[in-house]
Amino acid sequence: MTKRKILDEKLIKLGNIIRERREDLQYSSRVAFIEDVVDTNLLPEGWISEKTLTNIEGGYNLPSLNTLKNLSIALQVDFEDLVREIEDYI
DSSP, X not given: OOOOSSOOHHHHHHHHXXXXXXXXXXXXXXXXXXXXXXXXXXXXXXXXOHHHHHHHHTTSOXXXXXXXXXXXXXXXXXXXXXXXXXXXXX
16 A cells, blocks of 8 residues: 555545544554454454554555455454445545
């Protein structure tokens, strides 16, 4: 993923959805979220970096399908439901 220099309104909205989903799970910290996902064996260590998650939530990066799949697992939401929720922004 390459960080964009110019923010795209659609990517910002997509990032807000991901951030809100994370915060709905009571994680204000990205690090705690990532570590808890690993500690609970939902995903393996290294599934995402804090920087990548920050860039996605900030609207700088469009996540790959693999990253979206992992985010759906981590956010405890069905992959298809997550895609439907963000489809207008990808």
